[in-house]
Amino acid sequence: MVYFILKRLVQSVFVMLAVAFLAFALFRFVGDPVSQMTGVETSVQDQEKLREELGLNDPFAVQFYRFTTDMLRGDFGFSYRTRQPVAQMISARIPATLELGFVALLISLIVGIPAGVYTALRPRGVTSQTILMVTLVGVSIPTFVIGIMLIFYFGVKLGWLPTFGRGGTVNVAGWETSFLTVEGWRSLILPALTLGVYQLTLTMRLVRAEMMEVMRSDYIRFATARGVPMGRLYFRHALSNTLVPVITIIGLQFGGVIAFSIVTESVFQWPGLGLLFLESIRFVDIPVMGVYLVVIALFFVIVNMVVDLLYVAIDPRLRVRDAT
Amino acid sequence: MLVIKDLAVKFPSRFGDVTAIEDVDMTIAPGEIHGLVGESGAGKSTVGAAVIGLLPTPGYVAGGELTLGDTDLRALSREEAHRLRGDRISMIFQDPQTSLNPLMTVEDQLVETIQAHSDVGYEAAHKRAVDLLEEIGIENASARIKSYPHQFSGGMRQRVVIALALCTDPEVIIADEPTTALDVAVQSQVLELIRRLADTRGIAFMLITHDIGVIAQVADRVTVMRHGKVMESGETRQVLGAPEHPYTRALMAAVPPLDRRIERFAIPEPEAGGAGAGEAAERWLLEGVGGAATGLRVLDLSVQFAGTRTSLFKKPEPFTALHDISFEVRPGSIMGVVGESGSGKSTLAKVLTGLVSPASGQMHLGDAPLPGAKQRGRGHPSRQLIQMVFQDPYSSLNSRHRIGAILAEPLWLYGLVQEAGARRELAAQMLDLVGLPADAIDKYPHQFSGGQRQRIAVARALLARPRFLICDEPTSALDVSIQAEILNLLKDLQANFGLTILFITHNLTVVRQMADDMIVLRRGRIEEAGSTEAVFEAPQAEYTQKLLSLTPVMPREWQIAG
Structure with a gap:
């Protein structure tokens, strides 16, 4: 077990190094940092001097080493656009994206898993067919269209919910949360729904397919033949076996939700990482883009690690065989 | 009642x-x-x-x-x-590997079943479960009950299945x-x-x-x-x-007897496919033989697999699947390999076909040394000379290919027949030889029964013009009557083409009927080797005697001569 975790940690270090290298390459080779920083009136001598001071003439390896060690110390450099430290900009935006992603994931799980189970157990029912059809429409329509439709209906026509921003936030130990105010929750609903619909369909269809497979297995037939109550049969025997493969996909999806919330964030003007990334692209703010890359990669690595641990927690066959 | x-x-x-x-x-x-x-x-x-x-x-x-x-x-x-x-009413299923929920402990499954049918508390249900496991023959039941199904061996798992069927007193x-x-x-x-x-x-x-x-x-x-x-x-x-x-x-x-050898098996209703058919295919096979049969010698062969890692600093103990195995298959004979699951008999097939590398030891096919998997290239001649027939005819044929394509593959792969039309013709003749109708060539594998598929698998192996055929439990997934047909077919092929066959099985009665010589494997070691007649008439090793006595047979007076 310890060995397993250590192995995954070592692997993660290599993944992060590779991503850091990409971010560094972006920083170093996309455009010239000095000409980005200086104006037209700066003389060539001054530019050279700046280049020397910033260490841009050092060998490649030295620069990369400096880049990664700075990163490890929490020094992410400064934004070209706002002249603020990147670390500060990113950390101010992370809560918004994480909260949005988390609520979207929650919606997709709370609706998706029961719906998947239901459609698996009554594959031919009218309700099941309706659910399947409606959700198919949900995946086929692009996220931004769903977002705009929601804004139009609930925000503009009915006027029930706010259509942009995070509403009221409360600062808890440096974390700007919208979970603690009514206005915050109201603002969260539409973007989370938009982001969650696609995940929901995927989760539901996956649960459905896996569940149907599991229901055909020998151990379910045997449990039925022993007269195990139906409720236990479905939710204890079948669902737990269904979840083993589903967790992997949900984990990867959650990473995806965070990384690709860009569209939803820009539709709802949600002040998260995605919006920051879009703004940075517009201004070729390379330091921010590089750090964004690293942060998202770190996020994927963490989620995958959690998924692996969950796997071990659910499936006893993966635990080290201690006593046999 | x-x-x-x-x-x-x-x-x-x-x-x-x-x-x-x-x-x-x-x-x-x-x-x-x-x-x-x-x-x-x-x-x-x-x-x-x-x-x-x-x-x-x-x-x-x-x-x-x-x-x-x-x-x-x-x-x-x-x-x-x-x-x-x-x-x-309760039920016991065939495969103990799949009939228990892998994510729940044996205790959970037993207690749940007991509580579903009688109004007892956890303590009482638990006690009944432990008592039952003891009665069923599971030692140290009060501790073992906390285990998950995968921590039991196959036989023990089937006992757990029986306990589950029994725990409500049906x-x-x-x-x-x-x-x-x-x-x-x-x-x-x-x-x-x-x-x-x-x-x-x-x-x-x-x-x-x-x-x-x-x-x-x-x-x-x-x-x-x-x-x-x-x-x-x-x-x-x-x-x-x-x-x-x-x-x-x-x-x-159709049930092969254990205590004597019969020449051919009786078949309830022979399937279509006439006698004397497939002469052209027969000629083609004989043409390729061009000489004597090929034997196999194996000397001090060992195979190891990486074990599970238990400590961070120690290298994992390797698991030895075969321990210094030595034997010789005479050219043109059938060698039976008998053993229970886990004895290493399938590993032997894998190492001979070059799917697994040996840790040590030598193999010779005829006079040529047979390199291990890593040294044996894709184009090594033994890849053609050694062919294999697998146990499960349902998964050993590609279900998306037509029979014609399946049979033509060895012909172009080994460059035996260059022209596509000739390949198809030969494939059709080979189908005839193994007793399948000619229209089979345009069908897909799922359109055939298990026995017919196994015939196709044999035909595919033969079309590579092998000198050495490895059959890994070729009939254990088949009914007795189909088994009889396949065994007759293999016997004919061996007699007509001087094929050397390594016949792997757990079924002693089949070995008695098929093999000239045999070895008995147990936990990767040879327990006994010798001519089949000698081993069956006077088994030397205690293990062989035990296996023989445990094989279910019909009383002699019930047997019907074939």
């Missing part, structure tokens, strides 16, 4: 209802083991499923009576039927091929257990099996089924001792 009368089960389909079974009559008294025997497709599992009310959708009971005591099983509502399951247990997936030693223990439970607890067993040997060993009464109908029914002694129906006689004649 379970009474089945005029039972009929139908499956609706696009072309009207298909009758799976009809006019099935059977009575099982408490304490009686009633054998239900027949080949695949006979409808024997359907009878069991109908009794317990678990017919696969969309099947339904179309007529007849099903009564247990004074309960009419057909009149029950869905809920009542479900409450009855486990409580009064009146009837339907055992669907309960020992088919087990080794002989474990099989005989499980059968003994079933016998004991019938005698001491008065449980009525419906024992569904395709193995007449099993029936002969434990069943009080037997019903023989074919094509969904009862052929013959009565006391085991009577039905097997003096079979009246010709099908019963034919079925019994």
Whole structure:
């Protein structure tokens, strides 16, 4: 077990190094940092001097080493656009994206898993067919269209919910949360729904397919033949076996939700990482883009690690065989 | 008392209802083991499923009576039927590897089942579960009960399955091929257990099996089924001792005897495919032989696999699958390799075909050294000379390819026939040789039965013009009558083309019929080696003697000469 975790940690270090290298390459080779920083009136001598001071003439390896060690110390450099430290900009935006992603994931799980189970157990029912059809429409329509439709209906026509921003936030130990105010929750609903619909369909269809497979297995037939109550049969025997493969996909999806919330964030003007990334692209703010890359990669690595641990927690066959 | 009368089960389909079974009559008294025997497709599992009310959708009971005591099983509502399951009728499935929930401990599954049917607290249910496991023969049950299914061996797992079927004290247990997936030693223990439970607890067993040997060993009464109908029914002694129906006689004649060797197996109804067919293919094969048969020598062969890592700093202990194995297969002979699961017999096949590298030792095919997997390139001549027939004919043929394409592959792969038209012609002739109709060439594998698929697998192996054929349990997934056909085919091929065959099986009766020499493997070591006759007449190793004594056989006087 310890060995397993250590192995995954070592692997993660290599993944992060590779991503850091990409971010560094972006920083170093996309455009010239000095000409980005200086104006037209700066003389060539001054530019050279700046280049020397910033260490841009050092060998490649030295620069990369400096880049990664700075990163490890929490020094992410400064934004070209706002002249603020990147670390500060990113950390101010992370809560918004994480909260949005988390609520979207929650919606997709709370609706998706029961719906998947239901459609698996009554594959031919009218309700099941309706659910399947409606959700198919949900995946086929692009996220931004769903977002705009929601804004139009609930925000503009009915006027029930706010259509942009995070509403009221409360600062808890440096974390700007919208979970603690009514206005915050109201603002969260539409973007989370938009982001969650696609995940929901995927989760539901996956649960459905896996569940149907599991229901055909020998151990379910045997449990039925022993007269195990139906409720236990479905939710204890079948669902737990269904979840083993589903967790992997949900984990990867959650990473995806965070990384690709860009569209939803820009539709709802949600002040998260995605919006920051879009703004940075517009201004070729390379330091921010590089750090964004690293942060998202770190996020994927963490989620995958959690998924692996969950796997071990659910499936006893993966635990080290201690006593046999 | 379970009474089945005029039972009929139908499956609706696009072309009207298909009758799976009809006019099935059977009575099982408490304490009686009633054998239900027949080949695949006979409808024997359907009878069991109908009794317990678990017919696969969309099947339904179309007529007849099903009564247990004074309960009419057909009149029950869905809920009542479900409450009855486990409580009064239970079931044991074939494969203990898949019939237990892998994510729940044995305790959870037992306690849950007990509590589902009787109003007892956890403590009482737990105690009953432990007692039951002890009775079933699981040592140290109070500790073992906390284990997950994967921590038990196959035989122990089947005991757990039996305990689960038993824990609610049912009146009837339907055992669907309960020992088919087990080794002989474990099989005989499980059968003994079933016998004991019938005698001491008065449980009525419906024992569904395709193995007449099993029936002969434990069943009080037997019903023989074919094509969904009862052929013959009565006391085991009577039905097997003096079979009246010709099908019963034919079925019994197809069972290979353990105590003597017969030349050919009797076949109930030979499949199409005439004698003297496929002459062209035969000529082509002989043309390729061009000389003497090829033998195989193996010297001090060891195979190791990486073990599970238990510590961070120590290298994992390797698991040794084969320990310094040495043997020789004479050119043109059949060598039988016998062993239980885990004995390393499949590893032997893998190392010879170059799928696994040996840790040490030498292999020689004829006079040429046979390199291990890593050194043996894709184009090494042995890749053509050694061919393999696998156990499961359902998964060893690519289901998306037509038979013609499957058979032509070795011909172009090894560059034996350059022209596509000639390849197709040869493939057709080869189908003829193995006894399949000519129109098979444009069909897909799923359109054939298990036995026919195994013939296709043999044809594919032959089209590589091999000198050495490895058959890994080629008949263990097949019915006895089909097994007889395949074994006859292999014997003919060996005799006509001087093929050398390595025949791997766990079935001693088959080895007796097929092999000239044999080795007995156990835990990666050779326990005994010698000519088949010598080993069977006077087994030297204790292990061989044990295996022989445990193999279920029909009493001599019941056997029918082929």
